Amino acid sequence: MRNRLKFGAAMGGLMALCSFSASAQELPDTMVWTSYDVGSAGYAEASAIADAFGKEFGTRVRIQPSGSGIGRLQPLLQGRADYAFLATEAFFLSEGAFDFASPDWGPRELRAVAGRPAGITLIAAGDAGIKTVADARGKRIAFVAGNPSVNVKCEAILAFGGLTLDDVEVVTFPTYSSAMSSMTRNESDATCTTPTTSQLYELAESPRGIYYAPLHADNTEGWDGLKKVLPIMGPSDEDVAAGLPEGEVAKMAAYRYPVITTTVGKSADDVYAFIKALDETFDIYKSGTATMSRWALEKSGRPAIDVPFHEGAVRYLKEKGIWTAEDDAWNVKRTERMDALVAAWDTFKAENADLSEEHFAAAWMAHRSEVVARLN
Template identity: 80%
Template sequence: MKVIHAASLSLALAGAAAAQELPKTMIWSSYDVGSAGYAEASAIADAFGKEFGTRVRIQPSGSSIGRLQPLLQGRADYAFLATEAFFLSEGAYDFATPEWGPRPLRAIAGRPASTAMAAAADSGIKTVADARGKRIAFVAGNPSINVKCEAILAFGGLTLDDVEVITFPTYAAAMSSMTRNESDATCTSPTTSQFYELAESPRGIFYPPLEPDNAEGWAKLEKVLPIMSPQSETVAAGLPEGETAQMAAYRYPVIATTPDKSADDVYAFIKALDESYDLYKEGTATMERWSLDQAGKPPIDVPFHEGAIRYLKEKGIWTAEDDAWNDKRIARQDALIAAWEPFKAENAGLPEDEFAAAWMARRAEVVASLD
């Protein structure tokens, strides 16, 4: 009896030690209340509380800077981000300013999310290349949407000069523009509500395929945005049940932190993310994609954190090919950061828009030099 009691006590203490790997409290930043990012962060936070007794406070923000500032200033432990993770690491778009520039981030995991070119079925766009000369809807001030469309156009051998870009003032206006016959195609999640309206409209909807075996097309796409990979999607507006459309996957949300976050802390976080999966995987329709065999693999917006890689290797998920991808991604980030300070000093007197354009050109040169 005494031996059994001692063994039971030992197991109990071991369980308590595992639970104590996480801090008692954490702060995460995320997209605004009502977004998929906030809903998923909330479901994971609830699972952490139930499984490990960790209390998580989520700070929602509708802006990329509002999600990043708490993380960079040490006021948040982790951030549930969108493509701003990539933009910050490159100093691109909103971050191509003297106050920002490229800054290092590290990923812990990121749930795959589909994106696609959706065309009005009567537009004649059956392949991405068919978009030449067509009206493509962009969103004012939304580089996350627009750059994905630019990358998908590149898959078909097209640039923005080959199409008629029509910029709409809001996301909703852009996504509904095809139904109003104000555009012929655009790019975003295939389950956005406006696409269901398009599918039911007289114009109909069609998804030009991003064939996974088109190596040349994918190489061109990745030149523009090296964070996407092939995705076979079965859930999309207007897609008949049982059919599959060939799209692209990016990561949203991306759970990110800073490189100086303790490897042990990050290891404990991703381990908790994995061990509590059964508690949150049905939190939303897409949360089953947080399984680490999907969420813990490149490509992703920024390099993976060493603490996450340690756990992924232990689980048999991380491969030598993943190591090579991560090393290349760190080299790219480091090269851009090294180029930033001399560039900023040389261009200090430029107006903001000229400064941004000059940096984006310099950034392209740095990236090209790494190939």
């Protein structure tokens, strides 16, 4: 009798453990995600994935759109959002760079779940007379207030053509959506963004038309100039773009957008469940936009990406046979860089608290470069 009781207790404990393990890998009933604002590729793709999660698992997702990187990050960092569909602000925050070089920000720990490969170049109105990046000299270039993700990429792409911000007329718009639609309204001549943003289809159909300034892979001087500004992009051939004739290819730069990002403290089981759901619902959302097939984990679940992959994502990617030893080495190196910058920031901030915000940011960016140089 005693042995039967012990056996029953042991089985009960095992069943409870199994039940916990299974429930730990289920999606929550509700989630909050942040994304670019309505009309952006990021919002459209987050919406398609959220719809697939609802159909397959009954999970209700509320998407909080924002036209600024800070607006997408704050809910995540404050615990009011579970995941953020980010652009390069994920990299900038992890580095404490640009808008995040202020005393209120600095480098923060973030982790990636997955990130779709995306193309970007200087996208011009067809009647603006911009056939190469160098032709943008003196032209009106649309930037987005508080959005280093878009603005610094544009600065890097202008450098491809030997231009700086002093060589163009920067026109700043309050939101991403208004900047992207500004060419159609003849309030700007060009901007830099992904080629499937909805406003670009409107531009392509407008009397102004659309043109993609090429970033040819064999232009060594151009790429050297670009990477001095932003070293996370490389050449890419894009065949899906607003107004691009079927069968043609546009020569662009590649980066990751959107990058599904979460905090370092997010439960590994929660992230495992999320990326598993992302994989299992792929057939539902893969046709949601022209580029959503790139969410296949063989493409979106591999480095390089803006920040290290979360351990929960890595666990699933290893189970699927996608994650390699080289990927692991990349993740370790990227995590070491982030940790070094976070540690350097803590010391730097304490020693420079008396500087004005402007001088603080400039001094930190110089110190950051020194820290990164020592790591390489």
